Amino acid sequence: MAKSDPTTPRERYRTQVRAEVMERAWEQIATAGASALSLNAIAKHMGMSGPALYRYFANRDELITELVREAYRDLADTLHAASETGADLAGLARTLRTWALADPQRYLLLYGTPVPGYQAPEDTTAISQEIAVTLIDACAAALPPATPASPLATHLADHRTWAAGHPAPPEALALFLSLWTRLHGVLSLELAGHFTGMQFDAAVLFESELATLLG
Amino acid sequence: MAKSDPTTPRERYRTQVRAEVMERAWEQIATAGASALSLNAIAKHMGMSGPALYRYFANRDELITELVREAYRDLADTLHAASETGADLAGLARTLRTWALADPQRYLLLYGTPVPGYQAPEDTTAISQEIAVTLIDACAAALPPATPASPLATHLADHRTWAAGHPAPPEALALFLSLWTRLHGVLSLELAGHFTGMQFDAAVLFESELATLLG
The missing domain is CATH 1.10.357.10 (Tetracycline Repressor, domain 2)
Incomplete structure (x- = not known):
């Protein structure tokens, strides 16, 4: 029997969103460089508002x-x-x-x-x-x-x-x-x-x- | 007697503006990195419109x-x-x-x-x-x-x-x-x-x- 996951659905969702943000960030770095990294651009790409994304990463x-x-x-x-x-x-x-x-x-x-x-x-x-x-x-x-x-x-x-x-x-x-x-x-x-x-x-x-x- | 400058006042002005743009660009690179270089930001800093600046440098x-x-x-x-x-x-x-x-x-x-x-x-x-x-x-x-x-x-x-x-x-x-x-x-x-x-x-x-x- 699989061990039960100790995290709540909310925590799992949070982990998942953060992972997707990081994936998008690597894409941005590849195309525009790390210094041009923009949380707002990532939010837009993910169909989220900037303020919503800032709940997952406080800043760049x-x-x-x-x-x-x-x-x-x-x-x-x-x-x-x-x-x-x-x-x-x-x-x-x-x-x-x-x-x-x-x-x-x-x-x-x-x-x-x-x-x-x-x-x-x-x-x-x-x-x-x-x-x-x-x-x-x-x-x-x-x-x-x-x-x-x-x-x-x-x-x-x-x-x-x-x-x-x-x-x-x-x-x-x-x-x-x-x-x-x-x-x-x-x-x-x-x-x-x-x-x-x-x-x-x-x-x-x-x-x-x-x-x-x-x- | 100094040799007369072969350039017109218009050309000298152009050279001067381009030199100032480059100076501002080096400042931008030092503070925000080359990949964040922005002609519009430089124009704003110099009190020019973006389109006016684009007459001196066609693009980034x-x-x-x-x-x-x-x-x-x-x-x-x-x-x-x-x-x-x-x-x-x-x-x-x-x-x-x-x-x-x-x-x-x-x-x-x-x-x-x-x-x-x-x-x-x-x-x-x-x-x-x-x-x-x-x-x-x-x-x-x-x-x-x-x-x-x-x-x-x-x-x-x-x-x-x-x-x-x-x-x-x-x-x-x-x-x-x-x-x-x-x-x-x-x-x-x-x-x-x-x-x-x-x-x-x-x-x-x-x-x-x-x-x-x-x-």
């Missing part, structure tokens, strides 16, 4: 936060699942690329040009930190035993509060920052269409950057 | 193109001037960082999340290619004499139409792509505020990436 920023939270959550879970099934640093990097290419706007909402006037709340930072922890774990495991100290690692030895108590050596934190920025550099320019017309294979560049990172 | 895309062209032109000239006064690859990279930090929105308009629905015309590609040529020149000069062929360089030997006939060896083109994407990775995440609160010095990461590139 609350909606963006939900989208950001959903995107970070999905990426964190995707990387965590890959890691659990044995993906090493290269595997996680390729998982990130697949995730980014599957939905460019979702990737760009997290890591692209910020939506002006929007400030993500603390709890989204906590999810992005989960992503960092999964990658730092893999960086620590990928680090050759005798990695020489670099000026960056030396700097990070004293500037590691952002790693939230992760026990990885500073060399692993340095590798994480290089990994993050290099993969983002390739991915964001690819997703923004800068390689279009250049007629080289962005996957070859991605693999080359990855190979250099792994020494 | 023409205005964005002018902004993109101005930004690319400024970056191309800045790098070219640095190169002419002896800057090597590291010097050019630092010049790019200074240029990006001086006006984050200008950098992000060129290399950040694309404005949905906007397609830059061919002639802006020509200016971005000037930027590439200056950097490829510096990459060719910075390349150690016996750089081993990488899979990326091998790939680029057959995929180099984008380098528009530049005589640099494929290894220099590979170095250019690594340089571009790595510097962009650090700069774009820094400008997007992703390092805020991480409390490490982004300049140290930038220099570390640069040092690794230069071998």
Whole structure:
């Protein structure tokens, strides 16, 4: 026998409307960009009045936060699942690329040009930190035993509060920052269409950057 | 005696109005993002009617193109001037960082999340290619004499139409792509505020990436 749903019909309806609003919001972001997101336009599209919709999302920023939270959550879970099934640093990097290419706007909402006037709340930072922890774990495991100290690692030895108590050596934190920025550099320019017309294979560049990172 | 201005007062007025529109547009981009750019809002701000303003810029895309062209032109000239006064690859990279930090929105308009629905015309590609040529020149000069062929360089030997006939060896083109994407990775995440609160010095990461590139 199925377990009875603990939520009331009213709560289920609310969840359903919020999910539809978010779906419409992703469509709007794809066609007009996150900074042009409009609750009124979404309401119109759904055949609701603006004020009725505002009962589900108090304002644009609350909606963006939900989208950001959903995107970070999905990426964190995707990387965590890959890691659990044995993906090493290269595997996680390729998982990130697949995730980014599957939905460019979702990737760009997290890591692209910020939506002006929007400030993500603390709890989204906590999810992005989960992503960092999964990658730092893999960086620590990928680090050759005798990695020489670099000026960056030396700097990070004293500037590691952002790693939230992760026990990885500073060399692993340095590798994480290089990994993050290099993969983002390739991915964001690819997703923004800068390689279009250049007629080289962005996957070859991605693999080359990855190979250099792994020494 | 000053040479007489070949333009008519009408033409000078036109140039002046277009310059003021572009100034307002940069302000709008800084506060609301490029995708929220509105000719009507600019017209209102300038005390003009929308239709009057449309005599100066036919539509939003023409205005964005002018902004993109101005930004690319400024970056191309800045790098070219640095190169002419002896800057090597590291010097050019630092010049790019200074240029990006001086006006984050200008950098992000060129290399950040694309404005949905906007397609830059061919002639802006020509200016971005000037930027590439200056950097490829510096990459060719910075390349150690016996750089081993990488899979990326091998790939680029057959995929180099984008380098528009530049005589640099494929290894220099590979170095250019690594340089571009790595510097962009650090700069774009820094400008997007992703390092805020991480409390490490982004300049140290930038220099570390640069040092690794230069071998």
